[in-house]
Amino acid sequence: MKSQKSIVFLSLVLLSANFHAQKFEKLIQYVNPLIGTEKMGHTYPGATVPFGAVQLSPETDTISYELNGKYNGEVYKYCAGYRYEDKTIVGFSSTHFSGTGHSDLGDFLVIPTVGKLQLNPGTASNPENGYRSRFSHQNETAEAGYYKVKLDDHNILAELTATPRVGIHRYTFPKSDQAHIILDLMAGIYNYDGKNVWTYVRVENGNTITGYRQTNGWARTRTVYFAMKFSKPFKSYGQKNYDEKQVYKGFWRKFDQNKNFPEIAGKNLKMYFDFDTNENEAIEVKLAISPVSQTNALENLEKEAGNLSFDQAKTQAQNNWNKELNKIVIKGSDTEKTNFYTAMYHTFINPTTYMDVNGEYKGLDQNVHKADGFTNYTTFSLWDTYRTLHPFFNIIQPKRNSDMVKSMMAHYNQFSMKMLPIWSHYANDNWCMSGYHSVSVVADAIIKGNYDGNPEEALKACIETANKRNYEGIGQYIDLGYIPAEKNGTSVSNTLEYAYDDWAIAQLAKHLNKTEIYNQFIKRSENWKNNFDKTIGFMRPRLADGSFKKDFDVLSTHGQGFIEGNSWNYSFFVPQNPDELITMMGGKKKFASKLDELFTMHLPDEFFADTEDITREGIIGGYVHGNEPAHHVAYFYNWAGQPWKAQAQIRRILEMQYKATPDGLGGNDDAGQMSAWYILSSLGFYPVAPGSEDYSIGSPAIDNAVLNLENGKTFEIESINQSPKNVYVQKVLLNGKEIRNFTLKHSEIMNGGKLTFYMGNKAKR
C-alpha cells in the first residue's frame, strides 16, 4: 500500500508540476523533430524526453550491414532508423541515436497489424508481403515528446510518447478479430547476421512480458532488458524462432513452444500478440527498458508510467520539454524560432540517461553499480560534443554537465584500462574517432565551476588517460612529439587533437595549482608544431625518421593522416593557441588570406566524394561545416584582426547549414554538436577553446534572447538592428560597458546581465 500511495503522491506532484509549467511560454510549438531526418542529418522524428533513456521512433526500413556477405552501404543511411524520403514504416523501436555517423540500437521493434499474420517486414516496393505499412507525411505529426502517423495499409493510427525510461505506444485499430501487435526481436539498426547474441522473453501474465536483448554491435557487449505491458490482455500469443540451429530442441518439445508458451529464448526471435478490436479501439503499450534486469525494467515501468494514461504521459513529456526550452527565450520570426528551438531540442537529447529509477546501471566491468547522488549518463560522442555541446551545457545545463563528468569518472573507474571515455555507449567504449576529448569536457566543467565531484581525482583521470601509451599512438606521441604516419592512419589529427587536449589538462592543472603538471602538459600542447610543414604552410604527416610524407595532398581526406577532414581544414586545428599558429603561418594578413581561401576555394568533386557524413551543401568553399574539425575556424578571423569576416562567415554558415526543413541539416547533427554550434553562434559568441573561460564574439542572428540560468539569474542578449543584411557588429556592450577585444567571459554570463549588440550592414574595420 505504501508504494501505491507514493505513486499517487508522485502523480499529484507531477500534476502540480504541470500547472506550474503553464507559466512557461509554449515553446514546443517551434520544435520540428522532422528537421534533419532527410539526407544526412541522421536525426529521428519520434518521441523522447530531455536526455531520456528511451527514444521511441519509427523505422522506415530494416537494412542489414551485410548484403550477400558484402558490406551494404545503404545501412549508413539508416543510422537513426527513419528516412524522410521513404514511403513505408516497418515499426516503432525504443532506442535511437540522434545525428550520429555510425550506429546501433533499434531495440524492440513493435508494429500493429490487422488481417493475416505476417512476421516478415516485407519490402518497400511490396509492403503487402510483410508487416510494414505505407504512410504519408500528410498523416504524420512530429512534436517534442509526441509522434503520430497513420499506417495506411493497416488502417491503424499509431501514436508515440515517452517518459525517461518508458516508451508508450497507442494504436487505434479498426474493428477486427485479427488484430496483432508484433514484437520483432530480430530487427535492429546497423544489423548484421550474428549481431543478436541472445534474446529472452517471459510472459508474466495476460498483458505483461519481460525479457532482454543482447547484441554484439557497435557496442561490443550490450544487453537491454525490457518490460512491456498492454492495456488490454492479449487473446493469444506466439513466437517464431529463426535460429538455424536449435540443438536439444527435442527436450523442449515437451511443450508446444510456438503458441501461448511463456518462456522463450533464442538468437533470432519474433513474437506476436493477438486481439479482437472494436472500431477505433485504442490499445496502449508501455515498454520500459533497463540496463540491469527485468525486475528493474518492471520497476521503471510502474514507477514512471504505471498510472499514466497515454494523454497524461504526452502532457508530462511536453511540459518537460517546454520547461527545458524556456531556459532560453528568444524573439524572432517563426522560422528563426523553429530553427532555434529545434536545435535546442536536439542538444537536449544526448547524452542519454543510463540508470534505472533505483539508480542502478551496468558498468564497463559488467557489474551492477548504483549512481550515488547523480544521474548516470551514456551516449558520449565526445569527438563531436566536447567542442560546443558540453560548453553550452556549462551555461544552460550546469547541473547535468556536472553529472556527465561524474558519469565519465564512473566510466574511468570501472574500465579495466583506467581511461576516460572516448565514445561511451551502455557498458562499452566504442573507441570511435581521434583524441581523448573527455579531458576537455572535464577541464572545462571544473574551470567553469561546474563540477561538484573531486577535481583532483578528475585531473588524475585526465593524466592517466593522456598517458595511455598503448592507445592510438600515444606512446610515440609522448616520445617523439608526433605520431609517425607509418604507425597510424590518422596520425596528424591525433597529434593535433592530443595537443589541444593536453592544453586543456594544463589549464585544469593550473586551476588546481599543480605547476609541475601544468608545465608538463603545456609543453605537450605545443606538439602540433611537429606536424606543421613550414615549407608549404600546412599540417602534414611525418614519418618515423622525421621527414614529412612525400606523397601528400592537402585536399584529400583519406590516407593523409586525418579523419573526417583534409589538411586544409585540420591545418587550423590549434584552438589553444591561434596567435602562435598565425605566426607560423606568416602573420595575421597571410593568415586571414588563407582563411579567405578556405571559405572561397572550390573543392573538386573527387575530394568531396571522400568527405564523409555531409551533403554537398555541407561545405562552403573548402570549409566543411558538416564535419567538426573546423567548427571554430570562422572565429579565427577575430585573432587575424578581421573580426568582420568572422561575422559574415558565421551568418553565412548559420543560414546555409541550418534550415527549418527535413533536409535542413548539412551533415549529421552529431549527437547535438551541430545544433549547439547553431545556438551559441546565433546568440553571438562561441567557445573556441573549451578549457578557457573565454568566448569569442561573432554575430548574433536573433533580436533578443533571455537565458534563464540555473542559478536564478538571467542573461539577456539584445541585438539592435540585426537582420540578414545587418550582420556586422558595430559595437557590443556588456552591462553598458563596451567590449573591445571580442571576448566574453563565462563568469560574465553566469553573473547575469545584458549583452547589447549594435548591428549594421557595413563591416566595422
Added chain:
Amino acid sequence: MKSQKSIVFLSLVLLSANFHAQKFEKLIQYVNPLIGTEKMGHTYPGATVPFGAVQLSPETDTISYELNGKYNGEVYKYCAGYRYEDKTIVGFSSTHFSGTGHSDLGDFLVIPTVGKLQLNPGTASNPENGYRSRFSHQNETAEAGYYKVKLDDHNILAELTATPRVGIHRYTFPKSDQAHIILDLMAGIYNYDGKNVWTYVRVENGNTITGYRQTNGWARTRTVYFAMKFSKPFKSYGQKNYDEKQVYKGFWRKFDQNKNFPEIAGKNLKMYFDFDTNENEAIEVKLAISPVSQTNALENLEKEAGNLSFDQAKTQAQNNWNKELNKIVIKGSDTEKTNFYTAMYHTFINPTTYMDVNGEYKGLDQNVHKADGFTNYTTFSLWDTYRTLHPFFNIIQPKRNSDMVKSMMAHYNQFSMKMLPIWSHYANDNWCMSGYHSVSVVADAIIKGNYDGNPEEALKACIETANKRNYEGIGQYIDLGYIPAEKNGTSVSNTLEYAYDDWAIAQLAKHLNKTEIYNQFIKRSENWKNNFDKTIGFMRPRLADGSFKKDFDVLSTHGQGFIEGNSWNYSFFVPQNPDELITMMGGKKKFASKLDELFTMHLPDEFFADTEDITREGIIGGYVHGNEPAHHVAYFYNWAGQPWKAQAQIRRILEMQYKATPDGLGGNDDAGQMSAWYILSSLGFYPVAPGSEDYSIGSPAIDNAVLNLENGKTFEIESINQSPKNVYVQKVLLNGKEIRNFTLKHSEIMNGGKLTFYMGNKAKR
C-alpha cells in the same frame, strides 16, 4: 578490516572443525572416484566437496556434438569429460555432471604447458600438436576432494582440490622461461558450433581475472561468471578470438587487443598467461564460479578460499567428505567398503549448491534472487533420483533434502509456467524424461516430516504441476485416463509415471487432511490400468480410439511408447499398488513366474542395442538395472509371496552391477540414483514407493552398519552370518522384535534402534 577479521575468524573455525573431524573414522580412504569413469558410468574422477557447486576434473577429450554438420555419437561418451580408456588429458574444467546420460558444462578449461605456446588441443593420436598431454594411470591419484596427475608431455604435476564454489589447481612446473597456463573458453562438454553465446573476460590486475561464459546448451540460457586468481603474477598474457565475424573491429584496433589487453569479449575465445618458472615451482590457480556476477565470484573466491593454501583446502575438503561419510559406518572387507563409500560419495555430489556465499542466485525468471534461510540447489535429475536418492536423503541428509524441496519450490515460483522442476539445471528446466517426479520428492519429504517450509503451498505446487494440460500429454491423460500413442512418443511411460506421481500427491493430500484432493488423485493414480492389455498381460500403447496399438513388441525400447525401457520392464511400473498389479497379472504365482522370466530371459542383441545408457553387463536377463524403471522390481517378490527370490536377485544385482573398478558400474550412475540403490539395498531395505513411509526388506550385504542420524540418534543394522552365499533372510528383528511383513517404517529408523538380520544359505519359504 572487519571482513579481514571475519575471514581470520572463519579460518579458526575451520581449523577447529578440522580438529573436531579427527574423531571421525578415516573413511575417505575407501572412496575411489575412478569407479564409473570407464565405459558407461559417466562419473568423473576430479575434486569436489559434498554437494559443491564446483566439480574440478580432468577432460580427456574435447568432442563436438557435430562432426562435419552431423551428429557425432562419440560426444555421448564424454558426458563427464573424462574416460578412463583415454591416454591424454586436454585440461581441467570447473563443472561436471556426475553420471548423467546427457550433458553440458565443462566450463573454464585450464591447462598448464611449457615451451611453444599452442592454443589448440591437438589430437589423442598426436598430442604434440596441441596443448594436451599424455598421462598414465600409474601417475594418477583420485581421492574424495583431491586429484593428482602427471602431465607427461609437459613434465608438469597437476593437482586439484576444491571448496564449495572454488576450484583450486596446483601446477608444479619444471624450470622454464616459457611456462603457460591456458584458459580455453571455447572448450566445453557436449559442445557444438554455436553453443558459446558470449564470453567476457576482464583482467583485474596482474594476477586476477574475472568474466563470464554464456552458453546455449542443454541448459538453453545459462551464464556462469568466474573469478580466477593466480598465486604468482603472470609476466604477460594474451588472447585469440576465433570468431568468424568480428564486425566493427576497426574501432577496436585503437589498441592491440591480442596482447596484454585487459578487456576481452567474443563468442570463441582462448586466453593464455605466461610465466617464468624455477625447477619444481608450484603455481596455484583459484577459480571461483557464480551464477550471478563477477563481483559475487570474487566474493566467493575471497570468502571461501582467499587465505587457504592448496594443502589447507585439500585437508578441509577431505575432512568435509569424511564427516559426511561417517554418517554411515560399516564393517566389511576393503572391497565392500570401497563399493559402499564410493557409492556414498557419488550420492553426495548431486544436487549441487546453486547460490553464492551471499545467498544470491539467478532464478528461472532470469532475475537475481536471494535464498532466504536455505541452501538453494540445482542439478535435479528427478526421473532418476526420486526413486532412491531423495528417499535416502530423507534418512541421512534430511536438512539438505528439506532445502532441496525449498529449491524446487523456488523453481516453481520463478518459472513462468508455474511447474515444479523436471530437470533443473542452473536457471533452466531441461525438461528431460517422463513424469513429474518432483511431486514424489515433495510428498515423500513432507510425509516423512522433513520439510520445514509451508506444506500447503507445496501441495498446491504439486497439483498445479500435475494439471499442466499442455505439458507432455497431461491434458489427454486427465481427459482419457491415458495418453493416445499417436500424440506422444512416450505415451505409456508417461501415463504410468503420472499415475504413480498422482498417488504420491494423494498421499500428501491425505497427510494434510485434504480428502477431496486425495480422492481426486487416488483416482488418477489408477490410470495405469488403462495401458494394461489383459489379453497379453503387458502394458501397451493405446490409440485415441481406445484400441491398443497393433504393431507392438514387448522387447523393443523404441517407438513403443516407453523411454529407456521396454514393455517388459515398464509393465511392472506400478510401485504404488503392487497388489492390484498382481491381481491384474493373474495372481501371485503367475506374477512371480513373470518376474522369474524377466530375470532369466535372454534379451536378443537387437533389443539390447537400442537400450540406452548401459553396457551388456547392465542387464540381468531382461531386467535392465542400468536404467531406472525397474529399480523396484526385485522387491516385488515380497508382494508375490516369494521374498527369498527378492533376496537372491538383490544380491545378484549388487554383485553384478557394482564393482570396485573403473568399469564397475553397469550404466550411468544417474546423478547418484544407482549409488543410492546400492546403499539402501546393501543395508537391507528399499523405498519401493516414495511417498509411503514403508521400506521393503531385501537382503543386507554388509555385516554391520551404524547410521548416525542428524537427530542425534543412531540406527544400527546387524547382519548375522551374511556372506555371498548366505543371502537369505532367516529372521529379521527390530529392537529384538521380529518383523514378519518384510516392511520397515521410516519412523522406526529415525527413532533409532537396531535392525538384526539372521542370514542363511537356504531360502526361508
